[in-house]
Every structure is written in structure tokens, then in C-alpha cells.
Amino acid sequence: MNAPRKSRTFKSGNSVALRLPKSLGIEAGVEMTVREEKGRFIVEPVAAEPRKxxxxxxxxxxxxxxxxxxxxxEFEERELDWEGKLLKRE
Structure with a gap:
């Protein structure tokens, strides 16, 4: 596990923000979720939707x-030969 890093919250408009250290490797603009769990805040990247x-x-x-x-x-329903019983064997 990586060593903990310290950061300080700051005021950004009407919100409180937290700057994450660059050494964490998080790119700018990544959407994150924040949730509270037993008095701790968990910050995780949002799972990317499959691209079309x-x-x-x-x-x-x-x-x-x-x-x-x-x-x-439309297609014709048919029974599949999963066990290979219909294969021609010599």
C-alpha cells in the first residue's frame, strides 16, 4: 500500500475543494465519486461507459x-450440437 499523502481543503466558489497530488497519477478532468463511509471519505473514479x-x-x-x-x-431456431453427436466420423 502506498504511503499516505497530506492535502488541505480550500474554498472554490461556494464549494470546498481538495487538490490531489500529481504523484497519484490521476489525470485532470476525471469524473470522481465521493462517498462517506464510517466517518471517512472515499474518492473513486467513475467507471467509464463503453465507447460507441x-x-x-x-x-x-x-x-x-x-x-x-x-x-x-429473423432466423430459424435450431438445436445446437454441443457434444458433436451429429459430426460425420469415419
């Missing part, structure tokens, strides 16, 4: 690509 890929910029460059129709999205 934006394809709107390339959609015009592939005109043959069309969204699936509801009929194309």
Missing part, C-alpha cells in the same frame, strides 16, 4: 450497405 463507434462519417462511402429489414433479422 460513430459510423456516420463513413456511411456515405459505402452506399451498398443498407440496414437490415425486420424480415432479414
Amino acid at each position: 463507434i460513430d459510423l456516420t462519417g463513413i456511411a456515405g462511402s459505402i452506399p451498398w450497405l443498407k440496414p437490415l429489414t425486420s424480415e432479414d433479422r
Whole structure:
């Protein structure tokens, strides 16, 4: 476990702020959660949401690509051969 570091709170507008030492490796602008637990304050980074890929910029460059129709999205239910019983063996 890392050695504890000291920091002092300060007034920032109508809030009380805490400056975290750079040596902690926390980047500026990281969203954090703060909660009180048995008289102690726990500060943790918010879990990042999975990023989505934006394809709107390339959609015009592939005109043959069309969204699936509801009929194309349907598929036939079938039993899967998890044990390999239907494999042809010689």
C-alpha cells in the first residue's frame, strides 16, 4: 500500500475543494465519486461507459450497405450440437 499523502481543503466558489497530488497519477478532468463511509471519505473514479463507434462519417462511402429489414433479422431456431453427436466420423 502506498504511503499516505497530506492535502488541505480550500474554498472554490461556494464549494470546498481538495487538490490531489500529481504523484497519484490521476489525470485532470476525471469524473470522481465521493462517498462517506464510517466517518471517512472515499474518492473513486467513475467507471467509464463503453465507447460507441460513430459510423456516420463513413456511411456515405459505402452506399451498398443498407440496414437490415425486420424480415432479414429473423432466423430459424435450431438445436445446437454441443457434444458433436451429429459430426460425420469415419
